[in-house]
Amino acid sequence: MSKANESCKQAPGKIVPLIDLNRCEGKGPCVSACPYEVLLVKVSSKEQRTGLSIKGKIKGFVHGWKYANVIHPDLCQACGECVKVCPEQAITLVRREVKLT
Ligand code: SF4
Numbered sequence: 001m002s003k004a005n006e007s008c009k010q011a012p013g014k015i016v017p018l019i020d021l022n023r024c025e026g027k028g029p030c031v032s033a034c035p036y037e038v039l040l041v042k043v044s045s046k047e048q049r050t051g052l053s054i055k056g057k058i059k060g061f062v063h064g065w066k067y068a069n070v071i072h073p074d075l076c077q078a079c080g081e082c083v084k085v086c087p088e089q090a091i092t093l094v095r096r097e098v099k100l101t
Contacts, residue, residue, distance in 0.1 A: 022056035026066030
């Protein structure tokens with residue numbers, strides 16, 4: 001757990017992380033940084049891979065199709081720790097209406 005929960009002011013689940021699969025390389029610092037276990041790195045499904053750019057497909061193949069996944073969106077408190085630690089700048093926080101990856 002980080003100190004992020006001390007500064008999280010958003011009600012859980014209203015703002016959630018959106019992962020850009022064309023950028024994510026599945027390295028996982030976001031998983032470690034999240035105080036609420038919202039994220040998990042796992043191998044993507046074929047459905048998740050549709051829509052990737054050519055560069056995204058090459059990157060995905062190289063890193064074994066591993067990506068950060070939002071597994072518990074209801075627990076996200078929008079503290080932004082995952083955004084700060086992502087080396088690929090693959091995470092943005094969005095309002096819940098946006099389809100999650
Ligand atoms: S903003 Fe990121 S680090 Fe913070 S609770 Fe949500 S998923 Fe976890």
